[in-house]
Amino acid sequence: MFCFQCEQTAKGEGCTKIGVCGKQPDVAALQDLLMHALKGLSLYAVEGRKVGVSDPKVNTFTCEATFSTLTNVDFDPERFVKLIDRCVELREALKEKVRAAGGKVDFAEGAATFRPDQSLHGLVKQGEAVGIKSDPDINSDILSLRETLVYGLKGVAAYADHAHILGQEDDAVYAFIHEGLAATLNRSLGLQEWVGLVLQCGAVNLRAMELLDAANTETYGHPVPTRVPLGAKKGKAILVSGHDLKDLEILLKQTEGKGIHVYTHGEMLPCHGYPELKKYPHFYGHYGTAWQNQAKEFAEFPGAILMTTNCIQKPRESYQDNIFTTGLVGWPGVSHIADKDFTPVIEKALALPGFQEESNGRQVMCGFGRNAVLGVADKVIEAVKSGAIRHFFLVAGCDGAKPGRNYYTEFVEKVPKDCVVLTLACGKFRFFDKDLVDIGGIPRLLDIGQCNDAYSAIQIAVALSKAFNIGVNELPLSMILSWYEQKAVAILLTLLHLGIKGIRLGPSLPAFITPNVLDVLVTNFNIKPITTPDEDLQAILG
Known part of the structure; x- marks a missing residue:
């Protein structure tokens, strides 16, 4: 191979x-x-x-x-x-x-x-x-x-x-x-x-x-800013990971009145911001991160787990009996549900112990799609003009298990207090629970959503460029991206198509990019690898 x-x-x-x-x-x-x-x-x-x-x-x-x-x-x-x-x-x-x-x-x-x-x-x-x-x-x-x-x-x-x-x-x-x-x-x-x-x-x-x-x-309606608990409700539980909103909706309907709380994992966190999904009272909170503690999280989760798409490594045998897949997802030894009848998932959740007590954990905010952000665009623009907001950083992309991704955690922690961090995709789980407070009521950490919500981020950037009557590349905006798989490749190609320059990419550059092709990217788009948070912040902010 x-x-x-x-x-x-x-x-x-x-x-x-x-x-x-x-x-x-x-x-x-x-x-x-x-x-x-x-x-x-x-x-x-x-x-x-x-x-x-x-x-x-x-x-x-x-x-x-x-x-x-x-x-x-x-x-x-x-x-x-x-x-x-x-x-x-x-x-x-x-x-x-x-x-x-x-x-x-x-x-x-x-x-x-x-x-x-x-x-x-x-x-x-x-x-x-x-x-x-x-x-x-x-x-x-x-x-x-x-x-x-x-x-x-x-x-x-x-x-x-x-x-x-x-x-x-x-x-x-x-x-x-x-x-x-x-x-x-x-x-x-x-x-x-x-x-x-x-x-x-x-x-x-x-x-x-x-x-x-x-x-x-x-x-499901435009996402709205929503606080999502990271703790647990006492009782039976199902965890949903992946990306598929429709599968989540079907599961929420099928679990109504059954005494089961439904939690999100990974890129399903943004689902809590959609009005037509958040209306279900048993749709409770978010459990775990996306990659770095994934095996431990899944092994310890006391309920059933439904995988709707990728962004999970192959399940370990010790807990794969509690995992079900749907859609295109499949692994040998893991039950697959093709007809969207999630009865086996529900029965497994009811058979497992669930959470034995309530835990009041922290909360995180999600739901800052383009409608939510542009709804307060006047405040954002005024904050930039007054100097209250110096710079925006889009710190976004994939997470992964290989060492080197702590760069993104450290980068966000070191972003100056007069700067705002926009984020999306599963890379945010390196820092999504950081308390960065706000600038004049504008949160300093804005979760735009899933990886495909790069579309929202692009619309926000375009709207701001029009408001300031400058090109997107002239905005006080820097993109610090992490990649793992092929959806990230497609998004990067979209940014290049739009002429976005100065993107910092990591943790490492793609193995399929030759030195000559990389030279084209550097020459035409000023794309560059990440270095250290301190060096990159100094280069961007001076």
């Missing part, structure tokens, strides 16, 4: 024996084969659109299948066998539709014609033959940009899938995912063409995040 799609990849170079995330070589090969199959399907999807053929089943499947290959989403080999078979089935059906419409179907690329082996062993062998390093003659910079595009597309597919679940979609997003995947088979593209595709991926991801924002806010 060879995989370097996440920040924690072995030695900062690539996992070759087993994934640092726990991904086994057979699963890695099956994921490579699925991506290979999706590229072949995409050739026909691109050609189909030229002759007026677009299949909704192909569109949604492409997103779901691509999403399944993200870091820490699905480690179950049997499910990948089904996805590969389904991909080829859809490919052949689409091929005939394109042929009937007069489109091209005589593709010579192996991805367009391959047939899956009938055995798991055979599929793994097929996957090993089409992995990242399968072409020894490819230019290293082309490979770097190709994989950057692939990982960006994985992030776009994830957000598009979430948006589709709540009824929001745009064929332009599906079309580019197919265009991008098909382009990875084109050996004639040069460096500038690859750079163009990578930046276009950022533009399309902005649209995907816009769709998801609309899906969330139109379904």
Whole structure:
């Protein structure tokens, strides 16, 4: 196997024996084969659109299948066998539709014609033959940009899938995912063409995040500032982790009147700010962080745990019987619920002891989406003009278990008291409970939401730039970002597409970025690695 799609990849170079995330070589090969199959399907999807053929089943499947290959989403080999078979089935059906419409179907690329082996062993062998390093003659910079595009597309597919679940979609997003995947088979593209595709991926991801924002806010209302307890209620408990708001809503409805309190974990914390979710009285508080204490938290949680998407390492056997997955998530040995009937989760919660006593822990604030922040924009603008607020820092992104992420905790602790910290995604759990007080009634720590709520952060920045009649890069705003997996890659590409400069990125730079590609990013966007909190603050504030 060879995989370097996440920040924690072995030695900062690539996992070759087993994934640092726990991904086994057979699963890695099956994921490579699925991506290979999706590229072949995409050739026909691109050609189909030229002759007026677009299949909704192909569109949604492409997103779901691509999403399944993200870091820490699905480690179950049997499910990948089904996805590969389904991909080829859809490919052949689409091929005939394109042929009937007069489109091209005589593709010579192996991805367009391959047939899956009938055995798991055979599929793994097929996957090993089409992995990242399968072409020894490819230019290293082309490979770097190709994989950057692939990982960006994985992030776009994830957000598009979430948006589709709540009824929001745009064929332009599906079309580019197919265009991008098909382009990875084109050996004639040069460096500038690859750079163009990578930046276009950022533009399309902005649209995907816009769709998801609309899906969330139109379904559940715009988030409002909300205090969320970090303690526990005495009684039975279910913990929900991941990103999926609809699964949480379904669970809240199914647990009404059953004497079970529902808690959030990780990126589900922002759900407490949505009016249509916070109305449930048994939706109580937030338990734990996202990564650094995850195994301990899950082992000690006295109830059932529902995983809705990724951002969790493979569960340990000691507590995996208490974990259930839904959606695309899957691991061998963990019960999966495909039909959204969460009765097994509820029964497990009722069978487990739950919290034996009430604990009155601290509280944190969430719900500072763009509507909430822009609702007090006049106060923010006046505070900047008066000098009460000197600078804004967006300290955001992914969390992870590898050493080096304490940088973000220390950075926030050392941000001067006349500065405001905006945050989003699971990286905030390094500092989300810090008491940074406020500046004239404006909290110094504003939790904007999940990783996809980077859309909200962008809208806030754009609105402030208009208010001050200056460009976004001229705002007293610095971005200090942490990355881990492919949604973060997509968001970074969006920021680059928007021309944002001076981003500081860590804990380490992507292994799939070659020195030459990095030089392009530094030259054109002044992107740079984090150093130390003191050095970076000094460089920014002087």
